[in-house]
Amino acid sequence: MRFLLLATVFFSFAGAVSAATVDDQFRAWLQNDLWPEAKSKGISHATFSAAFDGVKPNLKLPDLVLPGQKPKTPKKQHQAEFGSPGSYFAEKIVAAVSNGGRVRAGRYAATLRQIEKRYGVPGSVVLAIWGRESGFGAAKMPYDAFEVLGTKAFMATRKEMFRQELLAALEIVQRGLAPVGAMKSSWAGALGQPQFMPTSFLKHAVDFDGDGKTDIWNSVPDVMGSIANYLVHYGWVKGRGWGYEVTAPEAVSCSLEGPDRGKPVAAWSKLGVRRVDGKPFPAGESAAESFLMMPAGRHGPAFLVTPNFYVLKEYNTSDLYALFIGLGADRIARGDHRFSTQWGAVGGLYRSDIAALQRALEKEGYDVGSADGLPGFKTRRSIGEWQTKNGRAATCYPDAELVQSVK
Template sequence: MGAVQAAPIDDQFQTWLSADLWPDAKKAGVSKATFDAAFKGVEPNLKLPDLVLPGQKPETPTKQHQAEFRSPAAYFAPKTVDAVVNGGRSRLQSNARTLARIEKQSGVPGPVLLAVWGRESGFGAAKIPYDAFEVLSTKAFLSTRKEMFRAEVIAALQMLQSGRVTRADMRSSWAGALGQPQFMPTSFLKNAVDGDGDGHVDIWTSTPDVLASIANYLDHYGWQKGRDWGFEVNLPESVSCALEGPDRGKKFGEWAKLGITRANGRPFPKAEMNKEGFLMLPAGRSGPAFLVTPNFYVLKEYNESDLYALFIGHGADRIGGAKSGFAGTWQPVEGLMRSDVASLQRALSAKGYDTGGADGLPGFRTRRSIGEWQTAQGQPATCYPNAALVKAVR
């Protein structure tokens, strides 16, 4: 983007701030002084991903900007997992009283909170390099999800207006997430709490506030006390991978009758046998298989990714004392572009399969649609995309 092109966008951005965003901010209770302080010196950051510049049309991204969109094997690289597990274990005892109190209040186990904290910000060590108002306003002005980011920038202004944070506190990730729990501003307003009793909510530097806020978030989305997140299982060939998904649940006892067993050789807990569980295959037949509880989908509320929720659950198990990694192997999968997967999704949708949309991400609806199509063609169901499949379905 050259200077000749950038200048008009800067002008349009300033006009948008004053004529478009400010009226909504005013209606939301934000003063002009707060608004002006928030955007003093702020210009659109055109280097951020997922922007649609004036005159351009939205396209499915080809690159995977988030780790959650990449190969499952890469996501669970031992170095990454071990950093969270070892960091969590070292903090389990030093924060024992805080974690016990929070678990009593929320029902969320301490190892789960530590896994989220470690994954989101390296237990507070990760740098948070962006100005939140720069990121949020740029995305509200130019991104593919303008309305979502508009709500977030208004929430960020309300945070500032309330006096709960200072302008200097408003540092974020490239996606606009704040503090050590990496809350979006709307989540901060709903879920950030005072965990150390000092009368101030500080998700930037206070460990009790960070942990209590993560717990409050998960509790808000329905964490079921006393239930695990799920279990790695052995999936017989006789059980179709197309049975995956939160809308195709069965009682654990019913899954067991189909021949599914726990990968570690232990029986499923008796308390789970009459409760619903869900098949989850993040890499289709090319990786480990899992039966998960509703708590797995609560973890997905934190980050809408099967791999993320699985990382948290697995990391929590290891922090809590489990000694080994997955029993199953993450086999190599082809590194397709999101545009390739989107093409496959459109082709399957045209044939009547429910892929959940053409976003270029192989979620559970896409995975099981692949399995259903393969079965209809008389092929072994793998439930995961590859280049040959993209061509064949067309």
């Protein structure tokens, strides 16, 4: 599962510590630190040796910290510009997923019907995730998973997390679920076409084609079945979609956004929230809880989303990712569907600016989630609450003037 954001900067280790020294330290760490724990978890010496045969730390991977040094925030990452959410929905990318999904919806129709019958997850959703994660299997998996996970477990900023993933990868091989040579991954250690981290593979991957192997690298039924199984394990509600694009009148504050501020669909309707296509909400949805979601505040489209939207976020912890999957699934199922509301001209701030804004709001008692420079829903609604408290129109999205005012 791809739940990590790709770093934009890679550290340079030239002149700091020689590669040979790091290699020696890595081998010592493997034998003296990792092996005892792996052995205690039932990993054989043969499996352990095969996994790390010829493996050396890959110093070109992101987010590494040399042994004996402290983590540093790369300057360029700190100053990365935050763009408009609209750029996430570039038509070229959405079209590749939706067009490719429609082709495969016909090709694998029987398998998708079986998946929907067993798991209750629409085939269009499964296809949208498959397309987004690996281009329906076209994306290359150029890395040795043990090289990536070994390097990161030894010297990454989140090495404890990667240590657990590395031990899970060893368990996959030990249990005969995949041979060492098949353990190809992304730069983050995510496996196969669904991009599952090893712990997710162990929890969610399935042998849907019934051949006795769970092969998320080569078997399309296993890939699609595993994606559906993942969503079910995180609470997918059968019979409900992901959400609807809506119009929200000014009287409905954008600060009402969030999964902890849900209301029945009937209550949102009473407040004046309407579907943009003019259709009524399905009668069966009237008493069901839904949530306001405005990824660009008042500068872009608004949505009423179901709990299934937040299940999609379990695949990748991003509002925009879940929204992309929802849009892609709708287009696979219904053709050339697009958002009706345009994205406003927002963005242009540095992540460090937004982080400073978040810290200033935190000092005033607002819960922004995390001062990470990314305007998630807690930051957006905190901005709206601050604007209302200070006599301003609530937009729920950061801009340069707001950054200066809150400071």
